[in-house]
Amino acid sequence: MPKVTVDGLELEVPQGATVLQACEMAGKEIPRFCYHERLSIAGNCRMCLVEVAPGPPKPQASCALPATEGQIIRTDTPMVKKAREGVMEFLLINHPLDCPICDQGGECDLQDQSVAYGRGASRFEENKRAVTEKYMGPLVKTAMTRCIQCTRCVRFAEEVAGIEEVGAIGRGENMQITTYLEHAMQSELSGNVVDLCPVGALTAKPYAFEARPWELKKTPSIDVMDAVGTNIRLDSRGRAVLRALPRINDDVNEEWASDKTRHAVDGLTHRRLDKPYIRKDGKLVAAEWAEAFDAIKAHWNGAAAVLAGDQVDCETMFAARELAGTSMLEGRQTGLAYDTSSLSAVNFNTTITGIENADVILLIGSDLRREAPLVNTRIQKAIRKRKAKVFAIGPMTDLTYKVEWLGDDLSALTKAPKALADALKTAERPAIIVGGGALRYAGVHGAALALAKKFKLVRDDWNGFNVLHFAAARMGGLMLGYAHDGGIKKLAAAQPKLAFFLGADEVDYSLFAGSFKVYVGHHGDKGAHHADVILPGAAYSEKSGTYVNLEGRVQRGERAVFPPGDAREDWAIFRALSDVLGKRLPFDSLDALRAEMAKAVPALGVEGLADYGWSEPSLPSDVSGKIVDYPIKDFYLTNAICRASETMQKCSAELVHGTQYLEAAE
Amino acid sequence: MADAVNIPDEAETRAKWSNFAFSKEYKARADMYIGRYPAGRQQSAVMALLDLAQRQVGEETHTQGWLPVPVIEYVASYLGMPYMRTYEVATFYTMYNLAPVGRYHVQVCGTTPCMLRGSDDILAACKSRGLVKGATTPDGMFTLNEVECMGNCASAPMVQINDDNYEDLDHGSMTAILKDLAEGKQPKIGTQLPGRHTVEPYGGATTLHAMVDKNHDYRGEY
Numbered sequence: 001m002p003k004v005t006v007d008g009l010e011l012e013v014p015q016g017a018t019v020l021q022a023c024e025m026a027g028k029e030i031p032r033f034c035y036h037e038r039l040s041i042a043g044n045c046r047m048c049l050v051e052v053a054p055g056p057p058k059p060q061a062s063c064a065l066p067a068t069e070g071q072i073i074r075t076d077t078p079m080v081k082k083a084r085e086g087v088m089e090f091l092l093i094n095h096p097l098d099c100p101i102c103d104q105g106g107e108c109d110l111q112d113q114s115v116a117y118g119r120g121a122s123r124f125e126e127n128k129r130a131v132t133e134k135y136m137g138p139l140v141k142t143a144m145t146r147c148i149q150c151t152r153c154v155r156f157a158e159e160v161a162g163i164e165e166v167g168a169i170g171r172g173e174n175m176q177i178t179t180y181l182e183h184a185m186q187s188e189l190s191g192n193v194v195d196l197c198p199v200g201a202l203t204a205k206p207y208a209f210e211a212r213p214w215e216l217k218k219t220p221s222i223d224v225m226d227a228v229g230t231n232i233r234l235d236s237r238g239r240a241v242l243r244a245l246p247r248i249n250d251d252v253n254e255e256w257a258s259d260k261t262r263h264a265v266d267g268l269t270h271r272r273l274d275k276p277y278i279r280k281d282g283k284l285v286a287a288e289w290a291e292a293f294d295a296i297k298a299h300w301n302g303a304a305a306v307l308a309g310d311q312v313d314c315e316t317m318f319a320a321r322e323l324a325g326t327s328m329l330e331g332r333q334t335g336l337a338y339d340t341s342s343l344s345a346v347n348f349n350t351t352i353t354g355i356e357n358a359d360v361i362l363l364i365g366s367d368l369r370r371e372a373p374l375v376n377t378r379i380q381k382a383i384r385k386r387k388a389k390v391f392a393i394g395p396m397t398d399l400t401y402k403v404e405w406l407g408d409d410l411s412a413l414t415k416a417p418k419a420l421a422d423a424l425k426t427a428e429r430p431a432i433i434v435g436g437g438a439l440r441y442a443g444v445h446g447a448a449l450a451l452a453k454k455f456k457l458v459r460d461d462w463n464g465f466n467v468l469h470f471a472a473a474r475m476g477g478l479m480l481g482y483a484h485d486g487g488i489k490k491l492a493a494a495q496p497k498l499a500f501f502l503g504a505d506e507v508d509y510s511l512f513a514g515s516f517k518v519y520v521g522h523h524g525d526k527g528a529h530h531a532d533v534i535l536p537g538a539a540y541s542e543k544s545g546t547y548v549n550l551e552g553r554v555q556r557g558e559r560a561v562f563p564p565g566d567a568r569e570d571w572a573i574f575r576a577l578s579d580v581l582g583k584r585l586p587f588d589s590l591d592a593l594r595a596e597m598a599k600a601v602p603a604l605g606v607e608g609l610a611d612y613g614w615s616e617p618s619l620p621s622d623v624s625g626k627i628v629d630y631p632i633k634d635f636y637l638t639n640a641i642c643r644a645s646e647t648m649q650k651c652s653a654e655l656v657h658g659t660q661y662l663e664a665a666e
Numbered sequence: 667m668a669d670a671v672n673i674p675d676e677a678e679t680r681a682k683w684s685n686f687a688f689s690k691e692y693k694a695r696a697d698m699y700i701g702r703y704p705a706g707r708q709q710s711a712v713m714a715l716l717d718l719a720q721r722q723v724g725e726e727t728h729t730q731g732w733l734p735v736p737v738i739e740y741v742a743s744y745l746g747m748p749y750m751r752t753y754e755v756a757t758f759y760t761m762y763n764l765a766p767v768g769r770y771h772v773q774v775c776g777t778t779p780c781m782l783r784g785s786d787d788i789l790a791a792c793k794s795r796g797l798v799k800g801a802t803t804p805d806g807m808f809t810l811n812e813v814e815c816m817g818n819c820a821s822a823p824m825v826q827i828n829d830d831n832y833e834d835l836d837h838g839s840m841t842a843i844l845k846d847l848a849e850g851k852q853p854k855i856g857t858q859l860p861g862r863h864t865v866e867p868y869g870g871a872t873t874l875h876a877m878v879d880k881n882h883d884y885r886g887e888y
Contacts (some may be wrong), residue, residue: 164748169757180750181676181735 002069007076013420019062019073020048028075031084033091033198034150035063038254045091045150047113050075059083062082065356073363083130085119086167092122095199096145097239103141104200104288106213114519131176136166137184138650139191140202147177147201148638153193159257161187161562162380177201177364184655187400188373188635193264195245195255206263206647207243211235212335220247221557222539222547224311224472225260225639228374229549234541234560241265241541241560251353258373259640259651260635265541267645273536274565284534285530289566293580296498300581305496308470308482309503310471310639313545313557314604315590316537316570317473317480318597320500320520322585323574329478330484330491333506336436337487338445338467339619340478345449347475348375348551349463350431350513351609353474358379358464360427361401362420363392364413364448366435369399371470372550383645391420392496394627402432410438410623413447424455431464432457437630439467446619458614468550470632472540475548478611479601502570503537505640509539522563535577536567539641540656544568544590546597552610554603607643667882671881676735678794683736685721688744691724696744712755716762722759729806730771730828732763760813767809768802775813780820784836788823791840795848820865821857834859834868839868 001012002021006026013022018041023030031044043064050062051074059079074080099105131144149168154177155165164189165180179185185193194204202287216235223230223244229230231247244265246257276292277284287295305328312331321329332338350358355378368376375397377574382388383401390403393412406412416424424430432452438444449465453459457464463516469475477483484491492511499512503521509530519531522539542563546556563569568576571593578585587593598605636652637643653659688696699714699877716733719741724731733756742752756762763771772792773880776785789799789812797810820826821833825840827869832855833841839858876882 164750167750167754169754171758180753 002067002070004067004069004073006073012478013067015564017067019050019052019060019065019067019071020271022067022071023050023062023075026172027482030062030075031117032063033109033113033148034152034425036152036155036196038536039152039155039196042151042155043147044299046087047084047091048115049080049087051077051080052642068408069347081117084117084542088114088118089122089124091148092118093124094145096128096130098143098146098200102143102146102200103203103208104146104197107210108200109198114130114405127257129173130629134176134178135182135184136193136202137190138559138647138654139205139263139595140185140194140350141208142202143204144176144178144201148199148340149175150198151177152196152198153202157187158194158524159384160192160377160380161185161189162543164301164378166193181659186655188260188263188369189256189377191259192256202244204263204369208267211242215559219541219558221541221560222358222472222545222555223257223261224547225264225402225642226374227469227472227474227550228258228372229472229547229553230257230261230374231555232257232503232557234265236541236560239561239564240470242267245633251351252553252555253374254377256374256377260648262572263647263651264642264645266647267523267641267643268539268541269564270646271640272564272567272645273522273524273528273534274563274567275536276566277531277534279532282592284528284531289535289576292535293532293577294576296516296518297580302583303496304328304498304500305330305491305494305515306482306500306502307331307333307488307491307504307507308473308477309501309505309527310473311540311641312473312502313540313543313547314473314480314597314630315543315545315593316478316502316520316574318600318604319571319574319585319587320502321480321482322596323578323581323583324500325583326496327419327481328484328491328496329480329482330488331471331473331478332473332487332528333504334436335488335508336439336463337489338439339617340483342612342615342617343475343478343552343613345445345465345614345617346467346478348433348466348468349458349614350466351551352378352549355379355431355433355466357386357596358382358429358431359386360423360430361388361390362424362430362432362451363394363399363403364432364444365394365438365441365627365630366433367393367394367397367399367437367632368433368435368468369397370466370632370635371435375468375481375550389423394435395629406513408626408628410441410444410625410627411448413444413451414621415621419556421455424457428633429462429464430457433466433468435468435630436470437627441623441625441627443620443623444497446621447623449473449616449619450621453616463614464609470550470638472547472549476554476604478602501531503527503640520573521640522567525643527640534572536563536565537570537573538563538567543571544569546594546604548573548604548610552603552612554610556607556609581636680732680736683734686719686723686734686737686740686873688718689722693719700745709747709751712741712745712752712770713759715744716752716756720762727766729769730763730767730809732766764770766802769807770809770827772797772810772844773813773816774810775814775822775824775826777815777817779815783822785823786835788825788835788840792844795841797844808844808856819864819888822864830855833857833865834862849888 030048032048048062049059053072134142217233221234223232230253231249232244235243248255263414278287303326306324306326308331392403452465499515501519505525505527506570517531518533519527520535541560544559601611636648642648699711700708703710720731744747802809824833834857843853
């Protein structure tokens with residue numbers, strides 16, 4: 001632990017810390033552009049200059065200088081001030097003065113730092129350099145004249161996203177950042193380069209010229225596009241959410257968000273259900289709330305089935321469950337019927353941060369890149385940092401890193417191939433991840449548990465057994481009992497007279513031909529098309545909700561905007577309906593509901609990782625056959641919000657189906 | 667203005683070059699270069715391999731050679747590198763031509779020492795023979811480019827034509843060199859001054875006179 005002195009303040013810094021980190025620990029602000037905590041060090045912007053003794057009598061780039069014992073660091077000398085002014089002046093030489101028309105304005109590192117550390121006026125009178133725009137895909141808008149070549153985007157693409165498609169071509173004054181031959185970035189995380197860009201060179205294409213940051217109301221929320229539970233901030237103006245940005249949470253998403261998380265928000269204003277509908281003579285007709293409730297009452301016999309969709313919050317599921325009063329609850333819309341007697345056996349036990357420390361990872365029928373892109377980056381990290389070996393059973397797919405494919409035959413689970421067996425045997429922290437693609441097949445869950453037992457994946461300080469869900473509502477649903485024995489097929493076979501569908505758009509509705517179907521949701525998607533009564537609910541941005549992510553982390557998001565038209569928060573709908581049905585639910589406010597929910601399922605009352613313990617159900621483990629495909633066919637169109645989003649449709653057309661869009665000038 | 671790199675029509679070059687592969691001799695040399703680096707570090711040979719690929723393209727097209735995109739990709743796959751990383755190298759160094767060049771690639775040095783010694787005359791000589799900066803002559807013989815210092819300041823002005831340097835030029839000697847090349851003759855390589863061999867002081871030593879004939883220890887005379 002070296003001891004250093006920063007501006008007269010003596011402090012101890014961890015071994016391997018840089019001078020910049022030491023200064024930050026001392027509470028000094030060091031301006032920087034290229035340095036980023038989560039990327040490798042480049043040291044090319046020179047903005048972080050400080051004076052260090054002992055050392056050469058010149059300013060030193062603190063981001064690339066290791067802190068050593070006895071260093072005396074000064075960040076407040078005239079030399080440092082002058083050096084910063086000089087670097088700033090050079091950076092601004094070729095930077096256009098187009099802040100008024102730049103989307104980064106107001107949240108621009110260059111703007112802020114030039115005010116704080118620049119010299120005020122430029123002495124440069126020659127022509128500025130201009131750079132042609134580059135094409136980087138449907139989400140990233142470029143204005144490369146503004147680029148200061150910090151190479152953060154290049155390093156992000158290589159180190160985090162795992163795609164080496166972004167680079168710097170040319171040299172000197174002609175150096176330009178671009179994607180390979182200006183093809184679109186083939187990544188589910190491409191939107192993050194917009195946040196990383198310290199200037200306005202890379203901005204969000206769908207958000208271009210929409211708003212200034214200071215006009216926006218910022219609401220902390222939880223993303224529902226996948227089961228990672230990305231912590232997000234919803235920026236809204238008036239009644240519309242304009243963008244979603246990740247919040248920093250090292251346990252979940254670090255500071256990244258997938259493209260779907262960021263850019264599906266325009267779907268929140270399209271194809272919305274804003275008034276109740278009743279099916280009359282085969283056609284859905286707009287109605288009043290009271291009429292809709294009466295129509296439901298006519299089919300109410302004291303019990304109902306409830307089918308939860310992928311994006312529902314726990315409050316809604318709890319309210320629906322209390323009203324329905326049955327065990328006919330199911331959230332696994334696509335027909336999965338795995339055993340849920342032990343929640344720990346269907347949880348991501350290693351935790352999202354934990355998987356970074358694994359040294360051998362086996363993926364079983366999991367297309368991680370599409371199912372949970374941010375878990376995929378953790379595995380990428382495990383490979384980079386710990387030289388982890390990754391094996392996979394399933395059809396070959398590009399996961400952005402090197403994978404040893406063991407074929408798609410499930411028998412590899414019971415008779416582990418030698419390479420896998422050897423690796424698992426000698427591994428210190430082995431982990432397996434069972435994806436939804438494998439859980440479809442009978443016996444896989446049991447076989448995976450048997451494999452875990454055989455190779456002692458669960459140890460005192462390490463649990464390497466993971467099931468990867470990709471529906472935000474899944475873990476919360478399982479905690480609330482939304483798992484019918486035998487899955488949705490068996491539930492439908494019981495022929496419920498009345499069935500509530502909570503934003504369930506993936507269900508095979510032909511199974512419920514005999515039921516009176518009430519759809520409570522926010523988008524006019526598949527579920528609404530089949531409904532007999534539609535009750536318009538709130539999307540994730542329009543209600544405060546509790547979500548449990550794939551590792552069992554209970555998180556709460558807040559309401560950013562109000563639901564459109566007559567739509568109401570879902571729990572309030574069930575509370576109102578309960579009055580009509582003569583079974584008044586015992587809560588009048590969200591807080592009261594949460595208190596009731598915490599009484600029923602205590603873990604949902606506490607934010608943070610829920611403890612499921614570890615218990616192993618004994619399941620049949622005979623497996624045969626092959627993993628045919630992965631459940632997510634189109635990453636950009638997995639739920640009702642994405643399908644309503646123009647941006648996501650464009651991404652899907654271009655990145656998944658290869659449609660080429662011509663630019664206006666062509 | 668830093669324009670996008672001018673990549674010749676992608677579809678056409680892909681059609682023409684997508685089957686590129688090292689010939690037997692070039693493959694042997696490529697593997698020799700790769701062998702110079704430790705196993706797993708074969709990417710270090712990227713510059714040598716790009717040069718070999720450019721030479722082979724040159725032989726196939728009877729020019730100095732260039733690097734079509736599919737050839738860059740071939741080299742990248744040969745070394746197990748991402749395309750982008752190889753492409754970065756190919757665009758960084760001026761030695762790699764990203765567009766087709768002629769039989770002779772005339773690179774005139776225009777940096778200060780050469781300019782002071784008359785590189786403008788050299789460019790004028792090129793111009794009078796129909797060479798245009800940044801373009802190839804219609805007969806495909808010459809491509810002219812002005813480049814930065816090539817390290818021959820002691821025998822300025824100079825040009826590099828393909829692999830050879832021609833130094834101590836003037837308008838006349840440059841015209842003669844271009845004429846010879848156009849006629850298929852090999853002009854004298856190196857300095858064009860009569861009596862000069864390399865870059866020794868022209869017209870005899872101006873300093874260290876005592877060293878001209880035999881070794882002399884100056885140390886006592888400081």
